[in-house]
Amino acid sequence: MIPELGHYALVLALFVALVQATLPMAGAATGNAAWMAVARPAALAQVLLIAVAYLALTWAYVVSDFSVMNVVQNSHSLKPMLYKVSGVWGNHEGSMILWVAMLAVFGAAVALFGRNLPPTLKARVLSVQAMIGVGFYLFILMTSNPFVRVIPAPLEGNDLNPLLQDPGLAFHPPFLYLGYVGFSMAFSFAVAALIEGRVDPAWARWVRPWTLVAWSSLTLGIAMGSWWAYYELGWGGWWYWDPVENASFMPWLAGTALLHSAIVVEKRDALKTWTVLLAIVTFSLSLMGTFLVRSGILTSVHAFAVDPERGVFILFLLIIATGGSLALYAYRAPSLKAGGVFAPVSREGALVLNNLLLSTATATVFIGTLYPLFLDVLDLGKVSVGPPFFNATFVPLMIPMVAVMAVGPLLAWKRGDLPGALKRLWSAAAATLAVVLLTVWVYGGPVMAIVGMGLAAWATVGALAELAERVRLFRIPLRDSLARAAGLPRGTWGTTIAHASLGIAIVGMVGSSAWQSETIQAMRVGDTAEVAGYSIRFDGVDQGIVENFRTDIGRFTVERDGAFVATLTPERRFYPSQQMTTTEAAIHTTWLSDVYIALGDPNEAGQWTVRLYHHPFVPWIWLGCIGLVAGGLVSLSDRRLRVGAPERRRSPPAAAAHAAE
Amino acid sequence: MRRFLFLLPLVLFVGVGVAFFLGFGRDPRAIPSVLIDKPVPEFALAALPGRDKADARGLATADLRGDVTLVNVFASWCVPCKVEHPIITRLAREEGITVHAINHKDKPADALAWLTRNGDPYDRVGADPDGRASIEWGVYGVPETFLVDREGRIRFKHVGPLTPAVVEETIIPLVKQLRKG
Incomplete structure (x- = not known):
C-alpha cells in the first residue's frame, strides 16, 4: 500500500510540474498575475508530493519490503540501518528520486524566499525549473520506476553492492x-x-x-x-x-x-x-x-x-x-x-x-573524457585516455591560474595597479621561495613537484597577505586590525578561506603524486616490511562474522626507529550475498603524511598479499577541500547574498571605496 | 560574425549530441582484433628463465599447431591477471585445455615468484621482456587471452581478465567445437 502511495504521489507531482511549467510562463508573457501566482503553491505542492514518494521508498527499505523490486535488488534484511536508509539513493532508481526531490526543494526555496524577485522573473524561473522537473518525472515513471512490485515476493534481497x-x-x-x-x-x-x-x-x-x-x-x-x-x-x-x-x-x-x-x-x-x-x-x-x-x-x-x-x-x-x-x-x-568597460589589468x-x-x-577534461567516444564513432579506432594526458594538459593550465589567483583580489576594479599588487605580495613571494628551497633540500625533485609546492605556498600565503593588507596588520594597532577584520564582508572572508585552502589542497595533491612510496609484499605472520622509514610487523589475522559480511582483520604494528607508532588493522571483507570482497585500508595519519596498509588475499602457503604505502601530505587534500567548502559557506552567509535579503540598489561608491583600500 | 559567435555553442553541442547518439550501439570495451581467423603471427620466444618445470620450453609459432590451445598474456605486475588466474588454472587442470603464456614486459625473477605464489598452470611460458611479440599479437594491455585452433589460427580473443561467464558461454563451447571439427 505505501509503495503505491509513493507511486501515486510521483504521478501527481508530474502533473503539478506540468501546470507549473506552463501557466506561470504564459502568465509572464501575457501579464496575467493570477497565472504567474500559480508557481508558488505549485512549487510547494511538488515538494510535499516528492517528500511523500521519497519517504514511501525509504519506508520500503527500512522494513525490508521485498515485494518491491528495487528493495529486492538493492537491500538485505541484515544490512545495517544506516545503509538501508542510504541504500535508497545507492541505486539508479532511488538516486533519481533523490534528484527530483532536490530539484523540487530548490524550486520551493525560490518560491518561498524569492519575495523580492521581479514577479515575471520569478514566474519564469519557476517555470523553467518545473520543465526540468517534468523531464525527470517522465524519465523516472517511464524507465526507472522504483515502486514496481514483484510477485511472488522473494524472502531475501540481493543486498547493496558492498563497496557502497x-x-x-x-x-x-x-x-x-x-x-x-x-x-x-x-x-x-x-x-x-x-x-x-x-x-x-x-x-x-x-x-x-x-x-x-x-x-x-x-x-x-x-x-x-x-x-x-x-x-x-x-x-x-x-x-x-x-x-x-x-x-x-x-x-x-x-x-x-x-x-x-x-x-x-x-x-x-x-x-x-x-x-x-x-x-x-x-x-x-x-x-x-x-x-x-x-x-x-x-x-x-x-x-x-x-x-x-x-x-x-x-x-x-x-x-x-x-x-x-x-x-x-x-x-x-x-x-x-553590454555593460561596463575595464582595463586588462584590473x-x-x-x-x-x-x-x-x-x-x-x-x-580539456571534456575532450580527454570523450575523445575515445568521438574516435570510435568516426571509426578511427579505439583508444583510452589516461592520467598522462590530463597531467600534460590540465596541470599546466592550473599553474597560471593559481599564480593569478593570489594577485587578482589585490587589484582594483576597472583599472588595477599590478606592480603595487605584486609589491604587497612580498611575503607570499618570500614564502614561495622558502618552500621551494625547502622542497629542493628535502626531496630534490621532480621539477613539477617543486613548482607545485611553490605555487601552493604562493596561493595560501598570498590569500593571507591580501587579508593582512585589508586589515592593515602590523601597521595599525592589533586591536584596530581585529576590528577591521570583524567588519570585513563575509564574502571577502570566504574568498580568503577558499583561496588559502586551495593552496593547502595543492600541497596534498603534489606531495602524494610525487613522493609516494609503495611496496607490495607477500607476508607471513611475523614478517616485517619497510616503507619510507617505517617498519611494519604483521602480527596476525583475526576472523569474524559481522552483520552481513565475514571479515579478516589484519594486525600490524608500525614502528619508526624502534619506537612504537601505531597498531593498524586493515580489513578484508567478504559479502556472501554478492560474492564480493572489499578492502578497508587502515591508515595512520600524522597530518603530514599517511601510513596506509591494505590487506589482500592469502595464498596456499599462508602468505597474505599486503600493500603498504606512505603517502606524504594526503591529509592536506581533505583539509583543503573542507576549507574550500567552508569558504563557500562563509561567502554564502554574506548579507548581500543572503536569500531573501532586501534588494537594494548597488552602491558603486561603496564598492569602489572597498577596492581602493 | 557576432551572431555566429553566439550560435557557436549550439553548433558544438549538436556535434556532441550526435556523437552521444551514435555511441549507443557500441560497446566501449569491445576491441576488434584484425587477427581473428588469421594464422598466429610469426614469433619465437625463449623460455622463461629459471622455470623449473621438467620440460620448460619457449613458445613459438610452430608450437601452436596440432591442438586447440589458449595463449594467455600475463605479467606479475598486472593486478587483473591475478584475478583471472584461478580461472585459467581451472581451465588447464580441470577442463584439460593446454594453456600457454606470454610473459609480457616482466622481470623473470618477478614472474617466477608470481607463478610460485599463485600456481603455474601453464604448459609453455615464453618470456617477452620488451613486449615485441605482444605487438605482433596486437595486444593492447594485459591480460589478454587468445584461442588458437589446430591449424594455428586465432579464433577468439578476450581482452581483460577472463570471467566465469566468458569461459562457460564462449571458450569451453568453442574449444569443444574446434576439437570435434
Missing part, C-alpha cells in the same frame, strides 16, 4: 546531486533572463547564492568520493581521471568559473552574455554527468545501472534542455546590453583570465 556500504560513500551521492541539481537554479535563472531579455547586477546577486550552495555541495561530494576511493578501493590513489570522476569534475570547473564571472556581473555589470552561457554550460555538464554514468557509452571502473534505453531518454532530456537553451541563447543573447581582467583558464581546463 561505507559511511563515506553513503553521503557522497546526496552532496554530489545537491551540487548537480543546485546548478539547475543558475540554469533556470539564465534561461528566464534570456526570455526576459535582461541581465543586471540584481540578477547576478540572485544567481550567486544558488551557485555557491551548489558549488560547495559539489566540492564536498567530490571530496568524499575521492576520500572513499582512497581508503576503500585499497589502490592507494585518490583521483584516477576516470570518466565518472571527470563527469563530476567538469561541472565543478565550469561552476567555479560561473561563481567568479557572476561577481563581475554583480559588481560591474559586465560579462553578461558570458555568464549566462556559463550557467547553461554548467548545468548541461551536470546533466551530461548524469547521462554518462548511466548510458554505458564510456568505459569506467564505476559506471552503474547501465541501460541504453535510459541512456537514450536522458540524452533526449539533455538535447531538449541544452539544445533548447543554447538555441535561445543564440537568438536572444546578442540583444543583451579585478575584472583577473577574473576574465580565471574564466578563460577554467573554461579551457573544462574543455
Whole structure:
C-alpha cells in the first residue's frame, strides 16, 4: 500500500510540474498575475508530493519490503540501518528520486524566499525549473520506476553492492546531486533572463547564492568520493581521471568559473552574455554527468545501472534542455546590453583570465573524457585516455591560474595597479621561495613537484597577505586590525578561506603524486616490511562474522626507529550475498603524511598479499577541500547574498571605496 | 560574425549530441582484433628463465599447431591477471585445455615468484621482456587471452581478465567445437 502511495504521489507531482511549467510562463508573457501566482503553491505542492514518494521508498527499505523490486535488488534484511536508509539513493532508481526531490526543494526555496524577485522573473524561473522537473518525472515513471512490485515476493534481497556500504560513500551521492541539481537554479535563472531579455547586477546577486550552495555541495561530494576511493578501493590513489570522476569534475570547473564571472556581473555589470552561457554550460555538464554514468557509452571502473534505453531518454532530456537553451541563447543573447568597460589589468581582467583558464581546463577534461567516444564513432579506432594526458594538459593550465589567483583580489576594479599588487605580495613571494628551497633540500625533485609546492605556498600565503593588507596588520594597532577584520564582508572572508585552502589542497595533491612510496609484499605472520622509514610487523589475522559480511582483520604494528607508532588493522571483507570482497585500508595519519596498509588475499602457503604505502601530505587534500567548502559557506552567509535579503540598489561608491583600500 | 559567435555553442553541442547518439550501439570495451581467423603471427620466444618445470620450453609459432590451445598474456605486475588466474588454472587442470603464456614486459625473477605464489598452470611460458611479440599479437594491455585452433589460427580473443561467464558461454563451447571439427 505505501509503495503505491509513493507511486501515486510521483504521478501527481508530474502533473503539478506540468501546470507549473506552463501557466506561470504564459502568465509572464501575457501579464496575467493570477497565472504567474500559480508557481508558488505549485512549487510547494511538488515538494510535499516528492517528500511523500521519497519517504514511501525509504519506508520500503527500512522494513525490508521485498515485494518491491528495487528493495529486492538493492537491500538485505541484515544490512545495517544506516545503509538501508542510504541504500535508497545507492541505486539508479532511488538516486533519481533523490534528484527530483532536490530539484523540487530548490524550486520551493525560490518560491518561498524569492519575495523580492521581479514577479515575471520569478514566474519564469519557476517555470523553467518545473520543465526540468517534468523531464525527470517522465524519465523516472517511464524507465526507472522504483515502486514496481514483484510477485511472488522473494524472502531475501540481493543486498547493496558492498563497496557502497561505507559511511563515506553513503553521503557522497546526496552532496554530489545537491551540487548537480543546485546548478539547475543558475540554469533556470539564465534561461528566464534570456526570455526576459535582461541581465543586471540584481540578477547576478540572485544567481550567486544558488551557485555557491551548489558549488560547495559539489566540492564536498567530490571530496568524499575521492576520500572513499582512497581508503576503500585499497589502490592507494585518490583521483584516477576516470570518466565518472571527470563527469563530476567538469561541472565543478565550469561552476567555479560561473561563481567568479557572476561577481563581475554583480559588481560591474559586465560579462553578461558570458555568464549566462556559463550557467547553461554548467548545468548541461551536470546533466551530461548524469547521462554518462548511466548510458554505458564510456568505459569506467564505476559506471552503474547501465541501460541504453535510459541512456537514450536522458540524452533526449539533455538535447531538449541544452539544445533548447543554447538555441535561445543564440537568438536572444546578442540583444543583451553590454555593460561596463575595464582595463586588462584590473579585478575584472583577473577574473576574465580565471574564466578563460577554467573554461579551457573544462574543455580539456571534456575532450580527454570523450575523445575515445568521438574516435570510435568516426571509426578511427579505439583508444583510452589516461592520467598522462590530463597531467600534460590540465596541470599546466592550473599553474597560471593559481599564480593569478593570489594577485587578482589585490587589484582594483576597472583599472588595477599590478606592480603595487605584486609589491604587497612580498611575503607570499618570500614564502614561495622558502618552500621551494625547502622542497629542493628535502626531496630534490621532480621539477613539477617543486613548482607545485611553490605555487601552493604562493596561493595560501598570498590569500593571507591580501587579508593582512585589508586589515592593515602590523601597521595599525592589533586591536584596530581585529576590528577591521570583524567588519570585513563575509564574502571577502570566504574568498580568503577558499583561496588559502586551495593552496593547502595543492600541497596534498603534489606531495602524494610525487613522493609516494609503495611496496607490495607477500607476508607471513611475523614478517616485517619497510616503507619510507617505517617498519611494519604483521602480527596476525583475526576472523569474524559481522552483520552481513565475514571479515579478516589484519594486525600490524608500525614502528619508526624502534619506537612504537601505531597498531593498524586493515580489513578484508567478504559479502556472501554478492560474492564480493572489499578492502578497508587502515591508515595512520600524522597530518603530514599517511601510513596506509591494505590487506589482500592469502595464498596456499599462508602468505597474505599486503600493500603498504606512505603517502606524504594526503591529509592536506581533505583539509583543503573542507576549507574550500567552508569558504563557500562563509561567502554564502554574506548579507548581500543572503536569500531573501532586501534588494537594494548597488552602491558603486561603496564598492569602489572597498577596492581602493 | 557576432551572431555566429553566439550560435557557436549550439553548433558544438549538436556535434556532441550526435556523437552521444551514435555511441549507443557500441560497446566501449569491445576491441576488434584484425587477427581473428588469421594464422598466429610469426614469433619465437625463449623460455622463461629459471622455470623449473621438467620440460620448460619457449613458445613459438610452430608450437601452436596440432591442438586447440589458449595463449594467455600475463605479467606479475598486472593486478587483473591475478584475478583471472584461478580461472585459467581451472581451465588447464580441470577442463584439460593446454594453456600457454606470454610473459609480457616482466622481470623473470618477478614472474617466477608470481607463478610460485599463485600456481603455474601453464604448459609453455615464453618470456617477452620488451613486449615485441605482444605487438605482433596486437595486444593492447594485459591480460589478454587468445584461442588458437589446430591449424594455428586465432579464433577468439578476450581482452581483460577472463570471467566465469566468458569461459562457460564462449571458450569451453568453442574449444569443444574446434576439437570435434
